[in-house]
Amino acid sequence: MIEFVLDSRSKVNTYMQLVQQVKQALRVGLLTPGDQLPKVRDVAQSLAINPNTVLKAYRELEIEGLVGGRPGVGTFVQRTLAGASLPNQAELRDDLVAWLHRAQTAGLTAEDVIALVETTLRATLTDDAPQKEPA
Amino acid sequence: MSPTRGRGMDMVLETDRLGKRYGSTWALRECSLHLPAGRIAALVGPNGAGKSTLLHLAVGLLKPDAGTVRVFGRSPYDDTEGLADIGFVAQDTPLYRDFTAAELVIAGGKLNRRWDAALARQRLAQLGIPPDKPVGKLSGGQRAQVALALALAKQPRLLLLDEPVASLDPLARREFLQSLMGSVAESGTTVLLSSHLLADLERVCDYLIVLSAAQVQLTGAVDDLVAEHRQLVGPRHDGGAIGGVAAVVRASHTDRQSTLLVRTDGPITDPAWTIREVSLEDVVLAYLADGTTQTSHSEWGVPA
Numbered sequence: 155m156i157e158f159v160l161d162s163r164s165k166v167n168t169y170m171q172l173v174q175q176v177k178q179a180l181r182v183g184l185l186t187p188g189d190q191l192p193k194v195r196d197v198a199q200s201l202a203i204n205p206n207t208v209l210k211a212y213r214e215l216e217i218e219g220l221v222g223g224r225p226g227v228g229t230f231v232q233r234t235l236a237g238a239s240l241p242n243q244a245e246l247r248d249d250l251v252a253w254l255h256r257a258q259t260a261g262l263t264a265e266d267v268i269a270l271v272e273t274t275l276r277a278t279l280t281d282d283a284p285q286k287e288p289a
Numbered sequence: 290m291s292p293t294r295g296r297g298m299d300m301v302l303e304t305d306r307l308g309k310r311y312g313s314t315w316a317l318r319e320c321s322l323h324l325p326a327g328r329i330a331a332l333v334g335p336n337g338a339g340k341s342t343l344l345h346l347a348v349g350l351l352k353p354d355a356g357t358v359r360v361f362g363r364s365p366y367d368d369t370e371g372l373a374d375i376g377f378v379a380q381d382t383p384l385y386r387d388f389t390a391a392e393l394v395i396a397g398g399k400l401n402r403r404w405d406a407a408l409a410r411q412r413l414a415q416l417g418i419p420p421d422k423p424v425g426k427l428s429g430g431q432r433a434q435v436a437l438a439l440a441l442a443k444q445p446r447l448l449l450l451d452e453p454v455a456s457l458d459p460l461a462r463r464e465f466l467q468s469l470m471g472s473v474a475e476s477g478t479t480v481l482l483s484s485h486l487l488a489d490l491e492r493v494c495d496y497l498i499v500l501s502a503a504q505v506q507l508t509g510a511v512d513d514l515v516a517e518h519r520q521l522v523g524p525r526h527d528g529g530a531i532g533g534v535a536a537v538v539r540a541s542h543t544d545r546q547s548t549l550l551v552r553t554d555g556p557i558t559d560p561a562w563t564i565r566e567v568s569l570e571d572v573v574l575a576y577l578a579d580g581t582t583q584t585s586h587s588e589w590g591v592p593a
Contacts, residue, residue, distance in 0.1 A: 160492075168492055199471030202463055203492040204329050208474075 156185060158197055168203055172211035180220065180235035191221060191229040299326040301361060301447050301479045302347055308355030309342050316342040318503045320356070324481060324496065328510075329473060331490040332483040333573055334500035340483040341380060343500065344449050347481070348377040360447060373402050376445030376478075380452045382436035386425025390418050390435050397439050409442035416468065430461025434468060441472050448473075450482035454489055466493055487570050497569070499576050506576040511569055518572045521549045523562040533557035539575040550575040 156179050158172055166174070179185040191212065198205040212229050215221045222232045257267050302324040309317045317339040324330050332340050345351040346358050349365030349372060357364065363371040384393060390413055398404045413420070416434050418427070424435055433453060440448060453469075454462040470493065473480055481498075484490055497514060499507040507514065518538070521531070526540065526547035535554035540547060550571065557564055 195471055195474035198474040199467050201492070202466040202470055204495050205470060205474035206327070206329070206495050207492070 155190065155192060158192065158201060160201055160203075169207045169211040169214070172197070172208065173214050176211075176215055176220070177235055180231070180233075183234070183236045185231050186234055186236075187231050189231045191231070193228055300324065301326050301328075302359070302481065304343075304346075304356065304358045306356035307343075307346060307353055307358050309339075309346060309351055310354045315503050317346070317500075318355075320500075320505050322498055322505055322508045324479065324498075326479050327477060328496040329480040329494050330482070330496035330498060331487075331494035332481055332498045332500065333487060333490070334483075334485065334506075335577065336485055338500040339503045340500055341451055344377070344451050344481070344483060347447075348372075348375050348449055373443070374446045376440035376443050376448040378433075378436045378440050378448075378450045378453060381456060382433050382453075384424045384432060384436055384439075387423050389421050390424055390427075390438075391420035393424065393435065393439060394442065397442055401443050403444055405442050405444055408444075409438045412438045412441070412468070412472070416464075428461070430457050430464060433457060433461065433465050437465065437468060437472075441476070441478075444476065445478060448478050448480045450480065452483055452485070455484065455486065462489060469493075487573055491569050497573070499573055501577050507572070514572055515567065515569055517553055518567050518575075519551055519553055519557065520565040520567050520571065521547075521551055521557065521562040522565070523547060523559075531557065531562070532559060538572075539578055 156175070158175055160168060160171055164171060176185065176191065185191075194205050194208045194212070197203070197208045212221065212223065216223060216229075220231065220233050220235070221229050223229045254267065257270075262270070300323045302322075304320050304322055307317060307320040308315060320339075320343065332343065334340055342351065346353055347360055347365060349368060352366045359365075360371060361374055365371055365375065385396075388396065391410075394406050394409045394413075397409070398406050410420075413435065416431075416438075418431055418435060418438075424432055427435065437450075437453070440450075450469075454465055457465060466489065469480070472478075482490075482494075495511050497507065497509065497511050498505065521534075524547070525542055525545050526549065531551070533553050533555040534549075534551045534557060536552045537549050538552060539550045542548075550567065
């Protein structure tokens with residue numbers, strides 16, 4: 155079970171924040187098919203928000219085919235957003251950590267690294283243009 | 290359309306040119322509005338705007354001097370049968386202060402036709418309210434929770450709350466709204482709560498009624514209201530028509546620039562205007578300020 159958190163300074167409206175949190179959880183594998191989402195009543199109560207807002211978020215996820223409601227039981231995850239890449243991520247992360255240590259030794263600050271990653275990412279992805287990330 | 294727990298567009302509360310007068314002063318005037326089932330509505334306005342008067346008319350404590358008010362299709366004044374469907378918590382949660390919470394639960398059972406004492410006890414136990422202490426000795430937050438639990442024990446289809454959180458500290462306010470949202474999620478009760486504090490209500494309410502100077506300034510579903518208003522910033526505006534703008538709600542000007550809060554009826558394409566989306570608070574403040582911006586420079590003897 156996940157727990158929703160609201161960012162009161164965010165300009166993103168409440169229902170969309172709930173949608174995004176579920177998708178994020180699906181992406182990182184925190185939620186997998188069969189898992190139950192928190193009950194509408196519990197979310198409304200713990201966040202002190204309108205239950206209609208929670209229903210709206212769950213309905214949006216339902217329309218996208220990510221979750222399904224079982225009347226009187228609850229809302230359950232039907233599909234995952236974690237790509238096939240998830241198992242490969244650990245190895246890539248180790249490579250990245252090693253690379254970051256090299257960058258640090260070479261005198262790059264965190265901002266330098268981010269700038270380098272962003273420009274390289276843009277350049278590289280433009281080169282391989284039609285390649286699309288799986289949804 | 291936002292989803293609601295109610296059955297479509299059934300109207301719970303409807304008023305038509307409703308008015309109430311105290312002496313020669315109208316506390317509420319030409320008030321026409323409707324509240325669909327399943328909504329949690331905020332009744333917003335400054336002190337003295339007529340919020341309490343409207344709630345008292347809806348619960349039948351006051352008799353209209355003009356127009357009509359209907360709750361579930363019935364006129365609430367002098368209608369004890371219809372009253373069973375309405376829960377009402379008046380301002381400052383007046384309870385019999387010498388009674389304990391447990392005694393109030395019993396008393397409620399004797400005074401009401403429909404009464405879920407078990408539900409009230411369970412809720413009060415969950416909140417850690419002592420059953421054997423006179424409610425006059427409880428904290429303001431606890432007393433508000435007792436009043437809410439009693440109102441919900443009636444299992445009302447419409448719950449009216451007059452300034453339920455105004456006198457509570459921030460923690461008690463949050464706890465009150467938490468229990469209210471949790472209970473309403475379960476029961477599907479339509480709620481109308483008044484407040485002069487908007488910040489608390491933004492996440493709680495999906496329907497809005499703005500009262501000011503005894504009149505309805507704005508009413509509708511929150512999502513729709515936010516979607517149809519925009520702020521425009523551009524060169525000084527002389528008051529001419531702008532494509533896509535149905536009405537200018539509020540305008541402020543410098544010698545060369547105008548800032549407008551507008552209600553739209555289509556896309557605004559004039560490139561002279563920078564268009565910004567607005568929050569619920571922006572919209573409400575614009576309507577409240579409308580008509581009351583005539584400051585009294587001359588009365589104070591200072592230049593405008």
